[in-house]
Amino acid sequence: MNKMPVIIIGAFLTFLSSWIGLVAYPYLQLGRFTPFTSEDTGDINPPPLSGMAVTGQRVYGSSGCIYCHSQQVRQVGYGSDLERGWGARPTVARDYMRENPAFLGTMRTGPDLTNIGARQPSVMWHHQHLYQPGTVSPGSIMPSYRYLYRLQKIEGQRSANAIDLLPPDNPPDGYEVVPTYEAEALVAYLLSLNRNYPLPEAPEPPQ
Amino acid sequence: MSATTTAHSSTAAPAMDKAERARIDESTRVPVLLFFGSAVFWLLVGTLFALLASFKMNAPHLLDQWGWLTFGRVRPAHLNAVAYGWASSAAIGTSLWLMARLCRTPLRHSKLLICAAIFWNIGVLLGIFGILSGDSRSIEWLEFPNYASLMLFVAFGLIAVWAVIMFRFRQPGHVYVSQWYLLAAFIWFPWLYSTANILLNFEPIQGGAQGAVNWWYGHNALGLWFTPIGLAAAYYFIPKVLGRPIHSYYLSILGFWSLALFYSWNGMHHLIGGPFPAWMVSASVVASIMMFIPVITTAINHHMTVRGNFGALKWSPTLRFTVFGAMCYTLASVQGSFMAIPLLNKITHFTHYTVGHAHLGLYAFFTMIMFGSMYYIMPRVVGWEWPSARLIRWHFWLVAIGIGVMVVALTIGGILQGLALLDPGITFMASLDYTKPWLFLRSGSGILLTAGHIVFATSFTLLLLKAGTRREGPTLFGTDQGREPEPIAP
Numbered sequence: 001m002n003k004m005p006v007i008i009i010g011a012f013l014t015f016l017s018s019w020i021g022l023v024a025y026p027y028l029q030l031g032r033f034t035p036f037t038s039e040d041t042g043d044i045n046p047p048p049l050s051g052m053a054v055t056g057q058r059v060y061g062s063s064g065c066i067y068c069h070s071q072q073v074r075q076v077g078y079g080s081d082l083e084r085g086w087g088a089r090p091t092v093a094r095d096y097m098r099e100n101p102a103f104l105g106t107m108r109t110g111p112d113l114t115n116i117g118a119r120q121p122s123v124m125w126h127h128q129h130l131y132q133p134g135t136v137s138p139g140s141i142m143p144s145y146r147y148l149y150r151l152q153k154i155e156g157q158r159s160a161n162a163i164d165l166l167p168p169d170n171p172p173d174g175y176e177v178v179p180t181y182e183a184e185a186l187v188a189y190l191l192s193l194n195r196n197y198p199l200p201e202a203p204e205p206p207q
Numbered sequence: 208m209s210a211t212t213t214a215h216s217s218t219a220a221p222a223m224d225k226a227e228r229a230r231i232d233e234s235t236r237v238p239v240l241l242f243f244g245s246a247v248f249w250l251l252v253g254t255l256f257a258l259l260a261s262f263k264m265n266a267p268h269l270l271d272q273w274g275w276l277t278f279g280r281v282r283p284a285h286l287n288a289v290a291y292g293w294a295s296s297a298a299i300g301t302s303l304w305l306m307a308r309l310c311r312t313p314l315r316h317s318k319l320l321i322c323a324a325i326f327w328n329i330g331v332l333l334g335i336f337g338i339l340s341g342d343s344r345s346i347e348w349l350e351f352p353n354y355a356s357l358m359l360f361v362a363f364g365l366i367a368v369w370a371v372i373m374f375r376f377r378q379p380g381h382v383y384v385s386q387w388y389l390l391a392a393f394i395w396f397p398w399l400y401s402t403a404n405i406l407l408n409f410e411p412i413q414g415g416a417q418g419a420v421n422w423w424y425g426h427n428a429l430g431l432w433f434t435p436i437g438l439a440a441a442y443y444f445i446p447k448v449l450g451r452p453i454h455s456y457y458l459s460i461l462g463f464w465s466l467a468l469f470y471s472w473n474g475m476h477h478l479i480g481g482p483f484p485a486w487m488v489s490a491s492v493v494a495s496i497m498m499f500i501p502v503i504t505t506a507i508n509h510h511m512t513v514r515g516n517f518g519a520l521k522w523s524p525t526l527r528f529t530v531f532g533a534m535c536y537t538l539a540s541v542q543g544s545f546m547a548i549p550l551l552n553k554i555t556h557f558t559h560y561t562v563g564h565a566h567l568g569l570y571a572f573f574t575m576i577m578f579g580s581m582y583y584i585m586p587r588v589v590g591w592e593w594p595s596a597r598l599i600r601w602h603f604w605l606v607a608i609g610i611g612v613m614v615v616a617l618t619i620g621g622i623l624q625g626l627a628l629l630d631p632g633i634t635f636m637a638s639l640d641y642t643k644p645w646l647f648l649r650s651g652s653g654i655l656l657t658a659g660h661i662v663f664a665t666s667f668t669l670l671l672l673k674a675g676t677r678r679e680g681p682t683l684f685g686t687d688q689g690r691e692p693e694p695i696a697p
Contacts, residue, residue, distance in 0.1 A: 002380075002381060002382045003382075004374060004382065004390070007382075007387050007390055007391065008390065010464065010467065011390070011391035011394050011395065011467055012394060014464075014468045014471060015394070015395055015398065015399075015431070015467070015471050017468075017471070017472075018471035018472050018474075019402065021472065021487075021490065022419055022420075022423040022472065022474055022475065022487065022491075023402060023406070023419070023420055023423055026416045026420070026483075026487065027406070027416050027420075029416075029484065030413070030415040030416035030419065030483070030484075031412040031413040031415060031416035032413065033413060033415055058344075060345070061343065061344045061345040062280075062341035062342065062343055062344075062345070063274075063277060063279045063280070063341075064277070064278065064280050064282060064343065064345055065279060065345070066279075066345045066347070067278070067279050067282050067283070067345075068278075068279075070557060072482055074480035074481060075480055077480075078479065078480025078549070078553055079480065079553055079556070079557075079628065079629055080628065080629055080630065080631040083631035084631055084635065091481075091482045092482050093415035093416070093482045093483065093484075094415060095415075095482060096414030096415045096417070096418075096482065097413050097414055097415050098414065099414030099417075100411050100414055100417075101344050101345065101346050101407065101411065101414065101417055101421075102414035102415070102417045102418055103345065104418045104421075104478070104481060104482075106347065106477060106556075106557065106561065107557055107558075107561075107562075108557035108558070108628060108638075109264075109639065109642075111635050133267070137636075138636075139636045139639065139640060140636070140639075141264055141267045141639065141643075142267060143263060143268070143271045143277055143278050144267070144268065144271045145271075146271065146272065147271075147273060147274040147277070148274070
């Protein structure tokens with residue numbers, strides 16, 4: 001192989017084949033979905049995210065949640081995702097059409113979060129868990145996200161959004177822990193994660 | 208240095224004489240030292256992040272009061288510091304030197320490369336800063352914010368332009384196998400990097416298609432950027448040090464083209480069982496298994512070249528690191544092919560096993576070959592031999608044992624974790640408990656690797672400072688104990 005053009009053209013063409021197969025074609029097939037409107041209920045799925053949840057999605061990305069948590073319920077025969085109750089049905093490509101980026105994830109040091117909003121619908125639980133994961137979920141090695149919270153002196157009445165904490169992380173007397181805007185947004189995003197709605201191409205959720 | 212002609216075996220062009228080689232080596236000095244120097248700097252930075260991330264898994268409370276150092280930022284800071292700061296800089300430095308040697312012409316337009324090195328380092332610095340300060344979007348392997356990735360792209364553009372110029376001015380004659388790999392890598396990477404960044408970060412496509420582009424990039428960054436450069440170095444240094452030609456020219460051709468065709472289709476095996484059409488995942492599983500062809504071909508070719516001369520591993524640092532790396536290339540690739548089989552992927556997917564596999568590839572294969580390359584190239588561009596064989600020996604054993612322990616720990620921990628995750632009767636928390644002791648062992652291996660890197664950085668700095676007394680011949684293992692090396696080329 002002493003001819004440069006052979007190497008250049010060959011390298012170009014082999015790579016082009018994968019570019020067409022794994023970039024261009026997926027873009028055409030999976031990158032141009034429209035939401036599905038149910039004729040019976042009028043529901044639009046996947047539902048749009050609130051502004052707060054979109055901000056929370058950014059916090060999820062900048063905090064690197066994906067390095068321990070996936071967001072995909074695999075098909076039957078691939079692991080025990082459904083048996084663990086991580087979702088009523090496997091996820092399909094259209095579930096992610098509003099996600100930017102799509103946090104599919106590659107690691108399960110922590111459980112899958114595809115439907116965490118359905119599994120844990122309590123705002124307070126999420127704040128407690130983000131602040132003191134080991135206390136709420138014994139054995140967990142999730143780090144505390146207390147840098148997303150503020151310790152402040154109670155002025156008059158305790159703030160409505162102050163979070164209830166267990167020892168040893170509870171604030172000293174006369175003080176309270178309140179979420180920052182970022183923490184509120186992150187929890188709004190986590191609560192929005194519920195992909196158990198029906199889509200025509202997705203298997204029916206078992207009743 | 209009787210081995211000079213072997214890397215250009217069956218060449219029609221006349222062999223270079225010693226003075227010409229020295230002139231070519233010297234022409235590469237400034238850009239190669241810039242890339243190697245920054246590579247070693249980023250290796251230390253990346254190692255520090257790795258160690259911190261690993262400790263955080265053992266002790267989650269460690270430094271959790273600062274968002275800048277939360278696990279979810281330190282981990283990508285580690286990956287990007289070692290992938291773009293260390294591995295890519297070392298790869299570029301090695302490529303520049305190899306290209307000048309193999310084109311048999313002094314390096315031209317080194318100002319282009321000096322600019323590129325500066326841009327590259329500013330890019331990596333901004334990128335790491337961006338990740339730690341919260342600008343990452345958590346797209347694996349592409350965490351650098353746009354302002355940083357743009358800098359890397361400009362730097363790479365300059366290098367690609369330079370590469371074209373070099374090839375235009377090369378001496379006529381045989382084009383050696385290393386040059387095929389280098390040329391191809393320089394075509395593939397800018398295309399790969401720009402496509403993925405545009406579609407995922409600059410003008411993001413819909414989420415449903417992002418996973419495909421993400422793993423097309425993630426896998427090809429390893430397969431079509433680091434792997435070809437690692438193989439180019441192995442194809443050069445193994446025959447060079449041994450003073451004998453590559454075993455088979457035809458196996459080299461088969462290995463190159465099958466790698467080009469199959470590796471580029473591998474990416475979707477990261478998404479097995481996920482929300483993607485079956486055909487896409489199947490295509491990647493098939494391509495992953497077809498990777499046996501280039502891998503076994505290259506393994507046979509390298510093995511047959513070294514055969515009968517394994518004794519040389521005892522005294523040549525370059526050869527010892529490079530052969531270690533080449534063997535781990537075979538191991539990592541065979542392991543990768545098996546991991547793509549859905550039956551086994553069910554166990555290993557989403558576990559630490561994959562992390563172990565990634566380190567077997569990027570460290571035990573690629574990084575070890577880069578160390579070997581630096582041991583050969585540095586004395587030639589600086590004009591000074593490595594100051595101490597003892598330091599090199601410590602470096603080798605610390606990192607070889609370190610990476611061995613790490614891969615074994617993550618492999619066992621990952622399999623236990625994966626089997627537990629598969630069984631819905633076992634609680635999720637129990638699957639985590641299985642990994643904990645192995646994550647401690649991983650931290651231990653990280654300490655060994657860190658120590659090895661500090662030894663290497665010390666050795667590297669001493670060489671730059673031309674410490675010690677001038678040596679007559681190259682620094683070989685055993686020579687400081689009064690033993691004579693076997694009479695083949697250094």
